Amino acid sequence: ARRRLARAHKRVANARNDNLHKVSSRLVNESQVLAAESLRIINMLKNHCLAESIADAAWSELFRMIAYKMKREGKYFVQIDTFFPSSKTCSCCGFKLDKLDLAKREWTCPHCGAHHDRDANAAANIRAEGIRILRAEGLPVLRREMSSPKAR
């Protein structure tokens, strides 16, 4: 039984690793530049009901794979650290809410009236911040329309 369990664990680990390689390769192949919130922020926001250690390890491994694959291809992977307020800043006008509860998945900007999906708005802000950082480092990053997550 112990050997069978060990084999089952190995199969699960192999499948997870294989999936992380596929996801990271797809992201790297589709992009010249990737920007993401740092793992510290992702870990702060994650759902504590999930199996935390497994989720932590998977995120770390995904970021590690993205980082080395981007580097290998001569591309840029920007991790947005500090307390960049990606979720509660309006990606249309820059207005910043005082607070936005984790449970709130959508919100309307009191300044410009834009209605936001929490994650899509955060992604737009992370993208803009990534471009800002790369430009500040002297890289000529062109601004293109972001593909909609819904269109994928």
Ligand SMILES: [Zn+2]
């Ligand atoms: Zn706004």
